[in-house]
Amino acid sequence: MRKKLIGFRCRRMLHFEPRKYMKSSYHPIWKGVNTDHSSCQTSRFRLESWSMEFFVFTLLPEIFPPYLESSILQRARQRGLIDVQVHNIRDWTTDRHHVTDDEPYGGGGGMVLKPEPLFSAVEGILGPQLDCPIILLTPQGRVLTQDVAAELTGHPRLALICGRYEGVDERVCEHLITDEISIGDYVLTGGELPALIVIDAVTRLLPGALGDPDGAQDDSHASGLLEYPHYTRPAEYRGWQVPEVLLSGDHARIARWRREQSLKRTLERRPDMLESAQLSENDRKFIDLLKNDKTT
């Protein structure tokens, strides 16, 4: 049965036939990802102490499983660190044609996401209290940074609304949405990739999500600096050597080298970050040295 359905999907994709609407829970792409609309209240019991639930609302639910079923996010879900429910906004339409968008009042190009299915979807899944951040992914939002990702880990549940078309009806922003997040100053065709990026950036900060318990601490941006360069075997490749210090076994020297490389990279690539980074007296002396080197 599954084989037949998958074959059908491939044929449709190859011939670029219009997408047919299929209620999300029946869609053959769903395997491990939670689409059971009734389970959201109980699923926390399966989760561990520091765990998070993400409720995604989208018109393109099929985008999510491949990423959520890979690598670190897959492992985090299996370990009960995160639970992700992906809901198709179209499931909450009530008209025959399952319409989710309409022309903007006042004219102009593009289509606008209607308020009714969005309110129904979010209230239907989260319940009337709406007691978690309800985040719209939009280029108009505050920019996602490492600090914003860390802040979001403070919430046990997050709802992520993926915009499409020109935008969503402003009444959704005024009366449903509690936060708006952008992943950068460029415009994508929808909020699905930004939602996955938020889930990824937040999940890897949860204790136990990365193999190395300190893994997230050294990340670029985590300390307010860009990360130092990494090398692995072989020690020489096409005549290019790994820096000698990294082979020395001298941990203090290695730590100093890494810190200096971090400072150097940040100065070269993102000098703006140095203004808010936590710098020691030695860091500042090193940066002054680099600046003087450049001017001489």
Ligand code: ADE
């Ligand atoms: N939707 C479209 N572009 C986006 C962006 N840059 N960030 C978040 N959501 C978006």
